[in-house]
Amino acid sequence: MKPGWIPVMVVCGLLACVPSYGETDLAVLPRRASVRLTIYNSADLTLVRETRFLTLKKGANRLRFSWEGTLIDPTSLDLRPGGRKGGTGVASLSFPPRVNHQAVWNVRSAAGGRTPVEISYLTSGLSWRALYLVVLDPGEKRMALREFLRVANMSGEDYENAQVRVIVGRINLIDRIVELARRAHPYGRPGGTFQEAVMRPETARAAKMEGAKGRLMMADKVLSARPKEIRKEGVSEYFLYSIEGEETILSGCSGLLPGFRADDVPVVNLYRYERERYGDNVMRFLEFRNDARHGLGKTPIPGGVLNVYRKTGDTGRLSHEGRCRFGYVPVDEKAVLGLGPAADVIVRPKLTACRTGGYLFDRHGNISGWDETREYRIRVKNTRRVAVRVEIRRNFGAPSWDLKRTGKGVTYEKIDVDTVQFTLELPPRTEKTFGYVLILHHGKRAG
């Protein structure tokens, strides 16, 4: 399929001139006048909206649309005549028998003539994802954050000079678009199961994909020119990113577009310990807030993959600190990015004493309640050259307890019924030890 001629072929004919279901229509292949792609990342889904100019006859017209070799969902096909409001209307949409990937709109035109029509449909195969690059300063108190959008097209269709928009948000889908696209009959058959109706992917499309390999999308154009502006705006519960100008997105290709950039974002070097979740590891995190104080906060940050580097000093060289996948961060919300286990911050809890007491007995002499006392000492060591915050969570596994701290400079908060969190700020290359006495109440003592 030639780029720009699409799989999507519009044929216009005069109904009056042909038999009711004849295939002898006058074929006109109008090019797309414009095309807009709205690409989603929470599902394999893209809304394509294109404008074409058709020459309609007065009266009934039949417009044939075909999409062989693509991943278009035929149940989403929609045609809206533009220009002559009220003069042109769609009477019906037919998926004729014995042909695949073809639909015929029956359109009535009051006046005839050249008419713009807007055709929209959902397709599978186009995707976008956010990539992030973080460079920490040597003191790890500030970071530079850069966003990139990677757009990939495996839809089987080339989109030339397309306006590209991406959606940040999670939508409900009842059916996967790719499965709807592969049905032998657009809406299935009465009584047929869905699986029976699914066709195998066409070899033609696979061959086309193969042929497209090696072609560059728009990456060379983008990287050599001024970075494109991305306009971000909220639409209901979603965020819409509109990329400036037009892009040519060839099937089988992908491209990278630069997104936002924030150069001086305050960041907290955070380490967490929680045996029930992480085992004996101390996990490293970076924490910042998506707000104006941090040079961000204009829009939510879509989830994506983040690579963290650190400047190693005056040489300007970088070291790779870790990589993580994170979720959507609303405006004003805290972002906590997990970078995996760390060996340079050590947390060693030690049970130093354990005893029971306060026994209660029932009238048969059986134990009906008691207290269990556990004494812990926790050694926390920061072997790094930078200051860190350490959060230590302790789960008690019982709802009735009392806790006494021993040692100063350590605070804790109750997280839930049986969990507390100790928080420490550790200067570079320091060690702190603190303790606590936990009294667990069992049986009647728990009441």
Add this chain to the structure above:
Amino acid sequence: MAWMPRVFIPLVIFGALAVPAGATVKLVALPDRGKTVVRLDRPGPALIETERDLALQKGQNEVVFSWKGMRIEPDSIFLRLCRNTVNAVLTGAGSREGEAALTWRIYSKKAGFVTARITYLLRGIDRRVSYRAVIRKGEGRADLEGYVVVRNFSGRDMENATLALGEGRTFRQGIRHGETLRLLFLERKGIPVEKRWVFDAGIRPWVVKDPGTGKGIPFGYRFRNTAASGLGAFVLPPGKVRVFQEDGHGGTVFAGEDRVEKVPVGEPFDISIGNSRDVVVTQRKMRDKRINVRRNRKNRIVLYDTDEVITAAVRNFRDRPARLTMIEHIPGQWDMAECSMTYRRTDAHTLEFEIELPAKGVRKLRLHYHRRNVR
């Protein structure tokens, strides 16, 4: 029709053909198809009513109806004589075992024309419904379109057919075997809608140890099938709803889809289209104690009450207010000791809170309750 592997011979009239011994052939006629009504208003097979003008001879006539290759339910076929000016009488019917054909015997006192209406149930043709809603920019109104999708895989071309979809909605539209047809049956502009966020603690994950792992709060729109909403004329049939949202630049974005069940007149219906991650609920259980414990002679606990506290922080990160419907469940017998917000008890075990969230605001809920007589 030549392409079809089997031939539907609509109606053939014989005069006493090859039946009672001694009978003679009076007439062989192949009448044109008349009006056909395809009734698709109920689930299951479609009801077909087709009319034929029969030229009857005086005396005994036979009318043969065959349906090879079609998915007709044989027991459902019957024939009625309409516009019967010759006083013809249906005297019987019969078929041969294993043959997709039925022969009616009609006695006519004189030669003339009658109109026969043949009715039968046909499988392989049905209809589905889908909707397309466009939410307008302010999210207070929507445009709603309803489409009926007719799928004909019955083995029969329906030419000059009237498709009756119930509630008085009919389309004069032929449909061939193997064809799928989509028709607009409902179009309303500016329907009032109400945006809703719903957090159901019984459905949504609120992980005590890691409350940040929720996948967002489901949101959607409430429509009403009422005259005040521009609807209310008929029961809305079930189907998939695709919702689009105006983007403020003359276009739309796809906002999500849901399935609605049958909506009676006067009833509301909710369409949930996605999850909002800008409204966040962080819910934790802060107390869970057994109180008033009763034990048996073996010191086993046989009955107790609980003392439970649940806290929830509801944050709205949006720059516009939101109204969250929060649903909490408390099993068994219970009484509320203290609750920081008013609630509606929708059933014995369900509490519903309507929480008005200011833009960029937080509301905190604290439930202190006792479950009684837990065994």
